[in-house]
Amino acid sequence: MDNFFKDYFKNSIKIKNEVFNDITTISNLSNISDKIYNVITSKKKILTCGNGGSFSDASHLTTELMVRYSKEFQRKPINCLNLSSEGSLITAHSNDYGFDTLFSRSVEGHGSKGDCLIIFSTSGNSKNIINALIKAREIGITTIGVLGNDGGQAKNLCDFSLVINSNKTSYIQECHIVIIHALVESLENKIKLIK
Numbered sequence: 001m002d003n004f005f006k007d008y009f010k011n012s013i014k015i016k017n018e019v020f021n022d023i024t025t026i027s028n029l030s031n032i033s034d035k036i037y038n039v040i041t042s043k044k045k046i047l048t049c050g051n052g053g054s055f056s057d058a059s060h061l062t063t064e065l066m067v068r069y070s071k072e073f074q075r076k077p078i079n080c081l082n083l084s085s086e087g088s089l090i091t092a093h094s095n096d097y098g099f100d101t102l103f104s105r106s107v108e109g110h111g112s113k114g115d116c117l118i119i120f121s122t123s124g125n126s127k128n129i130i131n132a133l134i135k136a137r138e139i140g141i142t143t144i145g146v147l148g149n150d151g152g153q154a155k156n157l158c159d160f161s162l163v164i165n166s167n168k169t170s171y172i173q174e175c176h177i178v179i180i181h182a183l184v185e186s187l188e189n190k191i192k193l194i195k
Contacts, residue, residue, distance in 0.1 A: 011168075011171065012170075012171050012174055015164065015166050015168075015171045015172075015174075015175060016174070016175055016178065018165065019164060019175055019178075025162060025163075028160060028161065028162055029162060029179065029182065029183070030186075031160060032144055032160045032162065032183065033183055033186040033187060033190070035116065035142060035144070035159075035160060036116060036118075036144075036183065036187060037187055037190050037191075039114070039115065039116040039142065040078055040079075040187070040191075041194075042114060043079075044079070044112075044114040044115045044116065045079040045080065045081060045110070045111075045112075045115045045116075046062075046065065046078065046079065046080040046081070046115070046116045046117075046118060047080075047081055047082075047083055047106075047107060047110060047111055047115060047116070047117045047118070047136075047141070048061055048062050048080065048081070048082045048083065048084075048117075048118045048119070048120070049082065049083040049084045049103045049106070049117075049119055049120070049128075049129070049132060050084060050119060050120035050121060050129070051084075051121070051126050051128065051129070053122070053169070053173050054120035054121050054122060054173070054176075055084040055120075057120040057146070057173065057176045057177065057180065058082050058083075058084055058118070058119075058120050059082050059084065059085060060177065060180055061080070061118065061120075061180045061183070061184070062080045062081065062082040062085075064180065064181075064184040065077070065078040065080040065184060065187075066078065066080050068188075069181070069184040069185055069188055070185065070188055073188055073191075073192060075188065075191055078187070081110055083102075083103050083106040083107065083110070083132070084103075089106070090102060093105060099127075099128055100127040100128050100131055101128065101131055102128045103119075103128045103129065103131065103132035104128070104131035104132045104134065104135035106132075107132050107135045107136050107139070107141065108135055108139070111135075111136060111139050111141050112139065112140075112141075113139060113140035113141065114140065114141075114142075115139075115141045115142070116141065116142045116143075116144060117132065117133070117136040117141050117142070117143050117144065118144045118145075118146065119132060119133065119143070119144070119145050119146070119154060119158075120146045120147075120176060121145065121146075121147055121148070121152065121154055122147070122148035122149065122169045122172045122173065123148065123149055123152050124145065124147045124148070124149065124150070124151045124152020124153060124154035124155055124163075125152040125153050125154070126154075129154055130153050130154060130157065133145075133154060133157035133158065134157065137157065142159050142160075143157060143158045143159050143160075144158060144159065144160045144161070145157075145158035145160070145161040145162070145163075146161075146162050146176050146179055147161055147162065147163045147164070148163065148164045148165075148166060148167075148169070148172030148173075148176075149163075149165075149166070149167050149172070150163065150165070151163040162179060164176070
């Protein structure tokens with residue numbers, strides 16, 4: 001059994017090293033950080049969503065932005081809303097309209113031109129994610145995908161995307177958490193420069 005844990009960590013680290021050594025991914029991450037920073041300084045809002053474990057990732061990012069990441073840095077909250085977090089809204093919408101339009105309706109209700117939608121999906125093929133991206137583009141909202149596998153259908157609907165090239169959900173989600181922390185720290189570093 002000890003070998004299982006060693007192998008798990010070794011394979012997880014291997015995926016993270018592939019991300020770290022991929023110049024395109026690092027460049028995309030930098031561009032995404034710049035775009036989110038522009039949304040923040042333009043006083044627009046950030047919307048996030050995801051299903052299952054990706055819901056948790058969307059919630060994690062939202063919390064880091066609304067509260068803070070670094071305990072050493074005091075800042076104002078960053079306007080960010082997780083579209084996945086309202087239990088009564090999710091059950092009412094799913095009951096009345098179905099699950100496929102859950103996020104697109106929330107994008108329509110909360111989003112406006114110049115905002116930013118960040119979606120998390122390990123497959124990139126969830127219908128409610130695809131519909132949210134389509135609705136965001138109709139409104140003029142910048143779309144960012146934090147994805148896995150080959151990016152799925154979502155990749156082509158995103159203005160910016162980060163794709164973790166793995167088909168193991170746990171490795172993808174572990175990388176997504178690293179991306180969340182790196183993004184928020186980069187944003188707080190930029191905000192510090194203008195204080």
